[in-house]
Amino acid sequence: MRDRSMRDNRPAYWRQRRVVAALGGGGDGPLVAPPVAAGRPEGWFTVHLGFTAPGPAVARERAVGYAEALSLLCPELALGASALSPADAWHRAERLFCGAPGPDGERCADVAGHPGFHHAPGPGGLGWGDGD
DSSP states (O other): OOOGGGTTOOHHHHHHHHHHHHTTOOSSSOSSOOOSSOOOOTTOOOOOOOOOOSSHHHHHHHHHHHHHHHHHHOTTSOGGGOEEOOTTOGGGOEESBOOOBOTTSOBOOSBTTOOSOEEOSSTTOOEESOOO
């Protein structure tokens, strides 16, 4: 059994514990705060579609079309979570849709990087922001 004083003695942690103790804190509580943002809901999954395109611009256009078509067939899909990346580089994923928050809690459904006003999903959706 390890002594409690031996827990994770890497420099970043023993220095942090020494500062906490000097400020009157202490105990064996967590030294790092939990994440502020709530995690994904239980049962959250992603799907990855593979397709070919002659270049990144065409790939983005096709990916937006696929995401919008799937969201029409399955309204439970989170359209705003759609992203595009090269097949061999998941770490380079880029959002397909803007997702800017609106005044009534809705999210912009336009493509990422669009000019002008933001628009809520659906026909006649609310527009907001600094337009052209």
